[in-house]
Amino acid sequence: MIRFADTLVARVLLVSLLGITIFHVLSLWTYEHTLDRELAQAQDDQLAERLISIKRSVAAAAEPQREALAHHLSGGPIQAHWSRSRGAAPGGPGAARWTGLISLLVSRSQDLTAKDIIVGTGGDAHVALVSVRLPDDSWLNVNLFAAGKAEVSGHGHLLSTSLMAVGVALISMLMATWLTRPLRRIADAVSKLSIDERSAAIPERGPREVRHLAASFNAMHRRLVDLILRRTRSLAAVSHDLRTPLTRLRLRLADLDNSELQRALASDIDEMEQMIEATLSYLKGQETTEPPRPIDLVSLLETIVDDARDEGRDAELIAPPTLVIHARLMGLKRALSNLIGNALRYGSQVRVRIEPGNGEVIVTIDDDGPGIPERQLETVFEPFVRLEDSRNAETGGVGLGLTIAKSNIEIDGGSLLLRNRPGGGLSAIVRLPCGGVPPSRAKASAS
Amino acid sequence: MTAGSHEIRPAPAPGTTEAHILVVDDDAQIRQLAAKLLRGHGYRVSLARDGREMREALQTAHMDLVILDIMLPGGNGLDLCREIRAGSSIPVIMLTALGSDTDRIVGLEIGADDYLPKPFNPRELLARINAVLRRARGSAANPQSNAIHLVFEGWSLDTRRRELTNPSGAVVDLSTGEYDLLLTFLEYPQRVLTRDQLMDGAKHRTATGFDRAIDIQVSRLRKKLEGDPGAPEMIKTIRGTGYMFVPAVSRA
Numbered sequence: 001m002i003r004f005a006d007t008l009v010a011r012v013l014l015v016s017l018l019g020i021t022i023f024h025v026l027s028l029w030t031y032e033h034t035l036d037r038e039l040a041q042a043q044d045d046q047l048a049e050r051l052i053s054i055k056r057s058v059a060a061a062a063e064p065q066r067e068a069l070a071h072h073l074s075g076g077p078i079q080a081h082w083s084r085s086r087g088a089a090p091g092g093p094g095a096a097r098w099t100g101l102i103s104l105l106v107s108r109s110q111d112l113t114a115k116d117i118i119v120g121t122g123g124d125a126h127v128a129l130v131s132v133r134l135p136d137d138s139w140l141n142v143n144l145f146a147a148g149k150a151e152v153s154g155h156g157h158l159l160s161t162s163l164m165a166v167g168v169a170l171i172s173m174l175m176a177t178w179l180t181r182p183l184r185r186i187a188d189a190v191s192k193l194s195i196d197e198r199s200a201a202i203p204e205r206g207p208r209e210v211r212h213l214a215a216s217f218n219a220m221h222r223r224l225v226d227l228i229l230r231r232t233r234s235l236a237a238v239s240h241d242l243r244t245p246l247t248r249l250r251l252r253l254a255d256l257d258n259s260e261l262q263r264a265l266a267s268d269i270d271e272m273e274q275m276i277e278a279t280l281s282y283l284k285g286q287e288t289t290e291p292p293r294p295i296d297l298v299s300l301l302e303t304i305v306d307d308a309r310d311e312g313r314d315a316e317l318i319a320p321p322t323l324v325i326h327a328r329l330m331g332l333k334r335a336l337s338n339l340i341g342n343a344l345r346y347g348s349q350v351r352v353r354i355e356p357g358n359g360e361v362i363v364t365i366d367d368d369g370p371g372i373p374e375r376q377l378e379t380v381f382e383p384f385v386r387l388e389d390s391r392n393a394e395t396g397g398v399g400l401g402l403t404i405a406k407s408n409i410e411i412d413g414g415s416l417l418l419r420n421r422p423g424g425g426l427s428a429i430v431r432l433p434c435g436g437v438p439p440s441r442a443k444a445s446a447s
Numbered sequence: 448m449t450a451g452s453h454e455i456r457p458a459p460a461p462g463t464t465e466a467h468i469l470v471v472d473d474d475a476q477i478r479q480l481a482a483k484l485l486r487g488h489g490y491r492v493s494l495a496r497d498g499r500e501m502r503e504a505l506q507t508a509h510m511d512l513v514i515l516d517i518m519l520p521g522g523n524g525l526d527l528c529r530e531i532r533a534g535s536s537i538p539v540i541m542l543t544a545l546g547s548d549t550d551r552i553v554g555l556e557i558g559a560d561d562y563l564p565k566p567f568n569p570r571e572l573l574a575r576i577n578a579v580l581r582r583a584r585g586s587a588a589n590p591q592s593n594a595i596h597l598v599f600e601g602w603s604l605d606t607r608r609r610e611l612t613n614p615s616g617a618v619v620d621l622s623t624g625e626y627d628l629l630l631t632f633l634e635y636p637q638r639v640l641t642r643d644q645l646m647d648g649a650k651h652r653t654a655t656g657f658d659r660a661i662d663i664q665v666s667r668l669r670k671k672l673e674g675d676p677g678a679p680e681m682i683k684t685i686r687g688t689g690y691m692f693v694p695a696v697s698r699a
Contacts, residue, residue, distance in 0.1 A: 240518070244474050246566035251480035254569040266568075273566060294617035299671045303622045306667055321674035324617040333620065 008183070012176035013169055020168050024161055040100075047077070048104040051132065051142060054080050055109070059134045070140065079143040087141030088131035092121035098128050098144075111135065182206030186214055193221055232283050239276045239283075246272060278400040281334065282383060282407075290328040292412065297323045297361065297432070300333055301352055304340050313344055319354035325361060325434045327412040332432075335408035335416075336363070338401040339428045343367035347425055356434065360414075363430040371420040380418065381406050466511035466580055467491040471501045471527070472542070473519050481514070484569050490576070498527050505531070512580060514572075516542045516565065517554060525553060532558035538579045542567065555607045578627070582606070597633040599694040600679065602672070604633060611671075625668045628661075632682065632692035641689040665690055 005011045054073045058080070061069045066082040074080045081087070098119045106112055116133040128144040182205065189202040201221070204214040249269055256262045298319045308315040343350040347367025355362045372380060379385050384399040406416045414432035421427050468490050470481045475496075482492040493508065495501040497519060504510070513531060517524030528539055541554045542565040554562055560579050563572060597604040601614030609626055611619045621629065631645055642661045665682060672681050683691045 243565050248476050248480060250566050251484055251569055254484055296613065296617045296619045300620040302671065303620045306622060324615065329618055
């Protein structure tokens with residue numbers, strides 16, 4: 001689902017448009033309402049004036065000419081007749097609309113009272129019959145046609161409203177963009193922030209709220225860096241300090257007569273060294289000084305696989321004679337050693353394949369071990385995570401092998417994927433970029 | 448170990464020309480243990496705790512080799528290495544921090560002859576001492592032979608970094624055994640070498656003295672050198688005797 005008004009700009013726009021619409025509708029309604037009333041008032045005024053002048057003219061004329069004169073003075077909404085009898089009967093539908101007219105007539109003409117004016121509508125609400133008593137008790141009967149309301153052009157309203165909406169939308173968009181620019185700048189800066197002391201602080205600029213936000217981020221960043229630095233240093237110190245007693249152990253071991261014990265102790269020391277090395281390597285993280293170089297991937301895997309075979313393991317390499325890729329030798333060797341080491345630890349038979357593909361090379365390491373439960377295929381890459389499976393307790397390691405492998409492969413622009421094989425066992429699939437202009441060379445030639 | 452009757456016997460035979468080795472390490476027990484190990488293998492050993500003691504030792508006696516811990520407190524081991532190199536061509540083996548590529552690379556740049564991550568395997572240390580001394584002696588007889596790069600057929604072996612690059616400039620990874628074997632071949636090119644002679648060059652390997660082990664190493668090395676179809680044959684099998692490295696080797 002697309003989130004409604006996801007950006008601040010969209011929200012500001014929405015608020016502005018909603019505001020302008022409500023304001024516009026309300027003011028339009030008020031305006032039209034007032035206009036209607038004013039118009040009706042003006043019309044009634046006009047009617048009253050004319051009725052009074054007709055009445056006066058007719059009253060002043062001699063009786064024989066009265067009807068003709070009334071007729072002569074008719075026109076527009078007014079059709080006047082003179083007669084001895086009253087034409088209008090009070091009441092009828094819509095009669096209330098004309099009460100204003102009656103009071104106007106009364107107020108404008110001193111010789112008229114409300115009793116002298118009878119207003120009634122026949123069947124038709126738009127036609128009123130007004131009878132006005134003349135001083136000689138004859139009647140002026142007038143048919144009044146209610147004037148249709150002056151039609152205001154609806155199209156004009158719609159157009160002007162739309163134009164205004166577009167204008168408001170544009171302006172609020174520009175303003176909202178301007179308002180949120182410092183926020184976006186902070187977001188960009190924060191996303192570039194890495195947890196090391198060399199990472200530049202976020203510039204504390206912009207409106208006060210944004211400056212505050214930047215300052216808070218910077219403070220948090222400093223605390224994080226401090227914490228991690230302290231941890232890293234103490235762990236590295238411990239690991240380094242272990243070198244001395246381990247070296248002593250190794251040297252003392254050379255004096256031992258019991259060769260079986262010697263071998264067992266040596267393998268214990270080996271394991272400890274591997275743990276320390278893995279921990280240090282993990283702590284160093286992506287911080288590598290090793291430059292990428294062209295390396296023969298096949299020779300690298302041959303060395304690792306041959307070592308396994310020397311230890312009597314069932315390992316096999318299927319590869320072209322040579323295949324040169326651009327990578328960091330030490331980092332990649334460690335990554336591939338870790339993966340093959342894992343395969344040998346959990347499986348009895350390991351097969352490594354190198355397949356050149358389109359712009360990449362795929363190294364697949366298959367074993368026939370128990371595999372990894374599907375839901376743990378991703379979590380095994382996290383540092384110090386080890387499989388819950390009880391049989392893994394005896395296999396050693398600190399749970400960094402896969403973390404380091406993944407990280408090292410990604411430094412070289414590759415990817416690592418673990419997949420359970422259909423027939424049982426695990427596949428580690430390493431993709432490495434290959435062919436084309438190596439990135440670092442392209443950079444070097446450009447600079 | 449077989450007796451030193453071969454003409455290309457690489458290691459100094461115990462008791463004959465005993466090499467004098469200076470061990471520079473700040474840990475007293477490691478100094479004592481290393482001294483015991485090295486003396487046990489026929490070397491004369493002097494010990495130094497820091498830069499000052501190292502300088503004194505170097506002034507009072509002739510040393511054939513210095514084993515220098517790069518992680519010395521106070522004086523930086525790298526500075527000491529630079530100092531030794533500035534004054535003489537005495538071979539230096541650095542003991543580097545475990546897994547620290549930076550130390551290793553910087554150390555090699557400033558002129559250490561070899562490096563060993565600490566904690567090291569005593570057997571490995573002996574092998575490295577052996578190899579470095581052998582090269583140093585070769586260079587005394589033939590000043591050119593202490594070259595850093597051994598070049599053949601467009602390939603180049605960097606003996607400081609222990610790295611092989613192919614004619615296209617790509618690094619070809621070698622196991623320790625393959626490296627030692629190739630180095631022996633390159634030091635004695637175009638000569639028939641027996642399995643025993645080759646074995647001496649790779650003596651620190653755990654592989655026992657079976658001829659078969661050398662054959663396996665040779666076939667692996669061959670695969671890496673002659674992998675490309677059309678690549679010339681470099682290691683020739685001499686039936687019943689051993690092997691011969693065919694290309695001419697130059698030094699750079």
